[in-house]
Amino acid sequence: MRIDILTLFPEMFAGVLQNSIIKRAAEKNLVAYHLHQLRDYSKDPHHRVDDRPFGGGPGMVLMCQPVLDAVAGIEALDGRPSRQVLLCPQGRAFNQALAKELAALPRLMLIAGHYEGFDERIREALNPLELSIGDYVLSGGEIPAMAVMDAVVRLIPGVLGDQTSADGESFANNDPAIAGGLEYPQYTRPREFAGRSVPEVLLSGDHAEILRWRTAESRRRTRQRRPDLLGPEI
Numbered sequence: 001m002r003i004d005i006l007t008l009f010p011e012m013f014a015g016v017l018q019n020s021i022i023k024r025a026a027e028k029n030l031v032a033y034h035l036h037q038l039r040d041y042s043k044d045p046h047h048r049v050d051d052r053p054f055g056g057g058p059g060m061v062l063m064c065q066p067v068l069d070a071v072a073g074i075e076a077l078d079g080r081p082s083r084q085v086l087l088c089p090q091g092r093a094f095n096q097a098l099a100k101e102l103a104a105l106p107r108l109m110l111i112a113g114h115y116e117g118f119d120e121r122i123r124e125a126l127n128p129l130e131l132s133i134g135d136y137v138l139s140g141g142e143i144p145a146m147a148v149m150d151a152v153v154r155l156i157p158g159v160l161g162d163q164t165s166a167d168g169e170s171f172a173n174n175d176p177a178i179a180g181g182l183e184y185p186q187y188t189r190p191r192e193f194a195g196r197s198v199p200e201v202l203l204s205g206d207h208a209e210i211l212r213w214r215t216a217e218s219r220r221r222t223r224q225r226r227p228d229l230l231g232p233e234i
Helices: 010-017 020-028 064-075 096-103 120-126 142-153 207-225
Strands: 002-007 033-036 083-093 107-113 129-132
Touching: 002 010, 002 064, 002 142, 010 020, 010 033, 010 107, 010 142, 020 033, 020 142, 033 064, 033 129, 083 096, 083 120, 083 142, 096 142, 107 142, 129 142
Parallel strands: 002 033, 002 107, 083 107, 083 129
Antiparallel strands: none
């Protein structure tokens, strides 16, 4: 997969791209990351990319020319068309199902907004997939772009050492004990710590009983913390 990232702050991505699973995916040649500075595409002599909104109001708005020229220029760098993703508060809520869809694509372009957002004509021209990572205010689209990238890359076959690791996590649908809910409690050594013991069922070796326990714990935790994930039939 090729991932292009269009941003005003490419330096923010340095640490993310050089660590953990994101880095290992590139080392395995499973993903290639390309950072692009939006200002490089501005035709303004001072590399300006924003202006005041028509009709008044606070803040600045990203202009059409730099963004649309940047997208066109970046698209031309690879023969495969990208899935253009606009990170913005008005977007569709990002979730695990969307992460799986994006992980199956050969190329993504993550476009990080800033200031008061994008000139509406950018949306009209690109018709991108607009994504939001939550109902709260951030300074820009860089952190959401990192979150989307991390969630997508780890689902690409071969990126994780054990692909079942991705199946057995919260929101995963491939682990029968979770079925789209929150992950069950996990334990490791020692068997006792500060007076707290590992549940005996996990030490029993009875895989059927362990599955039943994990399923019950997953539903209990989901019911307590995220009942909206269970649906009306549970």
